[in-house]
Amino acid sequence: MQKNNPQKEVYVSTDIETDGPIPGEFSMLSFGSAAFTAQKEKIATFTVNLQPLPGARQDPETMKWWETQKTAWEESRRDPETPQDAMKKYLRWLKDLPAKPVFVGYPASFDFMFINWYLIKFTGENPFSFVALDIKTYAMAILKKPFLSITKSSMPKHWFDESAKSHIALNDAIEQGWLFCNMLKENADNLKG
Numbered sequence: 749m750q751k752n753n754p755q756k757e758v759y760v761s762t763d764i765e766t767d768g769p770i771p772g773e774f775s776m777l778s779f780g781s782a783a784f785t786a787q788k789e790k791i792a793t794f795t796v797n798l799q800p801l802p803g804a805r806q807d808p809e810t811m812k813w814w815e816t817q818k819t820a821w822e823e824s825r826r827d828p829e830t831p832q833d834a835m836k837k838y839l840r841w842l843k844d845l846p847a848k849p850v851f852v853g854y855p856a857s858f859d860f861m862f863i864n865w866y867l868i869k870f871t872g873e874n875p876f877s878f879v880a881l882d883i884k885t886y887a888m889a890i891l892k893k894p895f896l897s898i899t900k901s902s903m904p905k906h907w908f909d910e911s912a913k914s915h916i917a918l919n920d921a922i923e924q925g926w927l928f929c930n931m932l933k934e935n936a937d938n939l940k941g
Contacts, residue, residue: 756847758791759784759881759932761925763917764859765824767800767814768807771865775800776831778824779863780918781838783845786936788929794841795918797828820915835870842875849875854924856882883928890935900927907931 762781768774780795800806814821829837842849853859860880867874887903888895900908909926 757850758845758847759786759852759925759928760842760845760849760876761852761921761928762859762863763853763920763924764862765820765915765917766810766862768805768810771862772801772869773804774807774810775804776862776866777828778917779859780916780921781841782918782922782925783849784925784929786929786932788926788933790922790925792841792845793918793922794838795921796834796837797824797826798831798834799828801831817915823916831866832870835866839867839871839873839875851876851880852883852925852928853880854883854927856880856885881928883924883931886928886931886935890931903927907934 760781760783762779764779765777766774767777776798777800778795778797781793782790783792784790851860851863857880860876864874864876864878867876884898885895887898891898891903893902907927907930909923909930914920
């Protein structure tokens with residue numbers, strides 16, 4: 749039974765690590781989600797490492813990149829669970845959040861593609877529905893700049909809390925959640941006048 753209040757929302761910043769560019773043919777290795785209120789209160793986190801999909805392969809270019817990220821690779825391979833078990837736990841976690849979950853990613857198109865595929869494949873449902881909020885697109889709207897000119901290095905420094913991208917899924921999800929909440933606050937302040 750869904751506990752979520754449909755009138756409220758909680759922002760679920762999510763980061764994934766994979767061994768290739770698309771789900772099904774390649775596997776999601778790890779993901780982390782951090783649930784935030786609009787006031788930047790972190791209310792819950794979830795992280796899991798997953799076993800590769802049966803019959804899936806590894807993308808050679810992605811695996812070359814992983815060779816440069818030894819610590820993150822080792823972390824993503826620690827105690828992996830079956831995709832079925834991992835996604836059932838994640839679905840329960842999402843349903844236990846105090847409000848309707850809104851997927852937030854950077855880039856949302858990539859991360860959401862895997863999360864959606866895995867949720868539908870292994871649980872038959874996706875509490876996020878078919879929508880995701882992309883941080884880069886939100887930055888484009890706030891800064892009123894062309895999409896392709898938006899990078900983290902072009903965003904205002906005060907949007908960032910002190911942290912470095914680690915490619916460890918939960919750490920990156922938390923960092924992206926802080927970034928999104930800082931943007932949300934600035935945009936709300938702008939709307940007030």
